Each structure stands twice: as structure tokens, then as C-alpha cells.
Amino acid sequence: xxxxxxxxxxxxxxxxxxxxxxxxxxxxxxxxxxxxxxxxxxxxxxxxxxxxxxxxxxxxxxxxxxxxxxxxxxxxxxxxxxxxxxxxxxxxxxxxxxxxxxxxxxxxxxxxxxxxxxxxxxxxxxxxxxxxxxxxxxxxxxxxxxxxxxxxxxxxxxxxxxxxxxxxxxxxxxxxxxxxxxxxxxxxxxxxxxxxxxxxxxxxxxxxxxxxxxxxxxxxxxxxxxxxxxxxxxxxxxxxxxxxxxxxxxxxxxxxxxxxxxxxxxxxxxxxxxxxxxxxxxxxxxxxxxxxxxxxxxxxxxxxxxxxxxxxxxxxxxxxxxxxxx
Numbered sequence: 001x002x003x004x005x006x007x008x009x010x011x012x013x014x015x016x017x018x019x020x021x022x023x024x025x026x027x028x029x030x031x032x033x034x035x036x037x038x039x040x041x042x043x044x045x046x047x048x049x050x051x052x053x054x055x056x057x058x059x060x061x062x063x064x065x066x067x068x069x070x071x072x073x074x075x076x077x078x079x080x081x082x083x084x085x086x087x088x089x090x091x092x093x094x095x096x097x098x099x100x101x102x103x104x105x106x107x108x109x110x111x112x113x114x115x116x117x118x119x120x121x122x123x124x125x126x127x128x129x130x131x132x133x134x135x136x137x138x139x140x141x142x143x144x145x146x147x148x149x150x151x152x153x154x155x156x157x158x159x160x161x162x163x164x165x166x167x168x169x170x171x172x173x174x175x176x177x178x179x180x181x182x183x184x185x186x187x188x189x190x191x192x193x194x195x196x197x198x199x200x201x202x203x204x205x206x207x208x209x210x211x212x213x214x215x216x217x218x219x220x221x222x223x224x225x226x227x228x229x230x231x232x233x234x235x236x237x238x239x240x241x242x243x244x245x246x247x248x249x250x251x252x253x254x255x256x257x258x259x260x261x262x263x264x265x266x267x268x269x270x271x272x273x274x275x276x277x278x279x280x281x282x283x284x285x286x287x288x289x290x291x292x293x294x295x296x297x298x299x300x301x302x303x304x305x306x307x308x309x310x311x312x313x314x315x316x317x318x319x320x321x322x323x324x325x326x
Contacts, residue, residue: 005104008093023142108180123184138222141196144199189241191306193230197299204218228292235285274309281296
């Protein structure tokens with residue numbers, strides 16, 4: 001089962017790569033994309049723009065335009081929906097990797113950093129598919145969701161991988177499922193919320209006339225207002241779950257395991273920092289006098305603190321939570 005889990009992870013990563021490529025094809029070559037419009041531009045316009053002189057264009061014979069039947073469906077759009085289908089397939093394989101890992105370990109697959117990252121990314125993908133089913137217009141964000149999954153799963157497989165092993169004594173508690181399940185669920189939704197937050201900043205810059213990279217990516221993503229609303233709703237949903245997991249269930253378990261509710265352990269400190277930053281984002285987003293871009297930057301900082309809590313604490317610090325398996 002452990003070997004099968006490893007193989008399924010490779011298949012899941014390759015599936016996310018395929019979804020990323022399909023999304024990129026739609027993003028680049030769709031009828032409304034910059035490349036698609038350039039390819040469809042009339043020859044007379046191309047000569048006038050590319051040659052830098054209108055005289056050349058005037059010497060051309062008149063162009064007789066022949067109406068052609070419009071294709072029933074844009075092929076790039078088909079590539080976009082194929083990307084969604086491949087993402088759903090990748091999510092099923094991803095789930096299979098988690099289930100077989102849990103069967104091999106005879107426990108929930110949350111015992112080390114490798115398993116935790118696999119779980120968080122699966123929640124992020126599942127949440128994305130649910131949101132997409134309700135809001136198909138945001139399909140173009142799938143390129144960035146798939147890219148995030150490829151990067152995080154690649155890091156998990158190449159850097160964080162740990163052989164199947166039983167839980168360390170500190171984790172053998174009924175609070176293990178409650179605390180870690182809340183952390184996994186909220187972290188996965190925060191991961192998904194990071195994508196529209198980043199794209200909101202890019203789209204806002206594009207709407208303001210910025211045409212350098214990465215603002216050119218804003219041409220194809222949904223309107224800034226829609227991205228802002230999606231960012232807020234995802235964070236508002238995840239925040240109470242993180243509050244329960246990190247600041248309620250965690251301290252209760254700590255008191256039962258270590259005899260104190262709070263000990264300023266590095267993992268506890270960074271979990272609290274993340275809570276403060278996300279609380280600041282929700283407050284800023286609900287305050288009319290605060291610019292939406294300013295509030296969104298706070299959300300971006302919040303995800304950076306989550307990455308520090310996930311990777312940095314286990315790599316650079318030693319504490320009671322140092323059981324990441326590295």
C-alpha cells in the first residue's frame with residue numbers, strides 16, 4: 001500500500017501538470033486572449049501596425065471579406081473544460097494516494113509534514129472544484145490552482161517524503177483527529193484563497209494600465225470585484241475553522257499531553273501569528289475606509305505566515321512539535 005501510494009502521487013502530479021497545460025492552452029489561445037486576438041487581426045491592420053507606415057497599407061488592394069461559419073465551440077474553451085476534467089481525475093488519484101497511505105500506516109495520514117502537505121493540497125483541490133461548480137466563470141483561475149498543486153506536491157515528494165511509520169507517542173490521542181483535521185481543512189481553504197487574492201492584485205494593476213509582467217496575466221482572469229469577493233468568502237469560511245483548530249483544540253490537547261495550554265512553542269507562536277494576520281485581513285476587508293488592495297496584501301502575508309508555520313518551523317526550529325519527519 002505504501003508503494004501504491006507513492007505511485008499514485010506521481011500519477012496525481014502528472015495529471016495536475018496535464019491540467020496546467022490545458023489551462024495554459026485556453027489562457028493563451030482562446031478567442032478572447034491576447035494571442036487569439038492578434039492571430040485573428042485583419043492583414044491590412046497588421047501591415048499598418050507592423051510596417052510603421054500607412055502608405056504601405058494604402059497600396060494594398062481592397063480586401064474582400066468572406067463570411068465564414070463560426071465554429072460551434074472554441075477549441076480553446078474545450079481545452080479549458082478538459083483541464084477541469086483532468087483536475088477532477090487528479091483529485092481522485094490524489095485521494096487514492098492519501099487513502100492508501102493511511103491504510104499502510106493504519107492511521108489517519110497526518111503524522112508528518114509529507115502527509116500533511118498531501119492532505120492540505122487535496123483539500124485545496126476539492127474546494128476549488130466545489131467553487132468552480134458554483135461559479136464556472138472563474139475557470140481561468142484553474143491555471144494557477146494547478147500550478148500551485150504541482151509545486152507543493154513536487155516539494156512534498158522530493159523534499160518532505162518520509163517512510164510510513166507509526167505515530168510518535170505525543171500524537172496518540174483522540175484530539176489528533178480533531179486538531180489536525182481542522183488544521184488541514186482550514187489550511188487547504190487558505191491555500192485556495194491565496195490564488196484569487198494574488199490574481200486580484202494582478203487584475204487591479206492591469207485595470208490601472210500596467211502592462212508589464214505579471215500584470216499582463218490579468219487580461220484573462222475574472223473581474224477584480226469578483227476575485228475580491230471570492231477571496232473574502234474563502235477566508236471568512238476558513239478563519240473560524242483555523243480558530244477552532246489552532247487556538248481551541250490545540251491548547252486543549254497540549255494541556256492533556258504536556259500539562260500546559262500554551263508554552264510559546266515555535267509552532268504555537270506561528271499559528272497565532274497567522275491567526276492575527278488573517279483576523280487583520282477580515283477586519284480590513286470589512287472596513288470601508290481601507291483600500292481593497294491593502295486588505296488583499298494582508299491576506300497574501302497571511303499565507304506567507306502559513307508557509308512559515310508549515311515548512312519553516314519544522315526545518316529551522318526545534319520544539320515540542322518537531323515531528324515533521326525531516
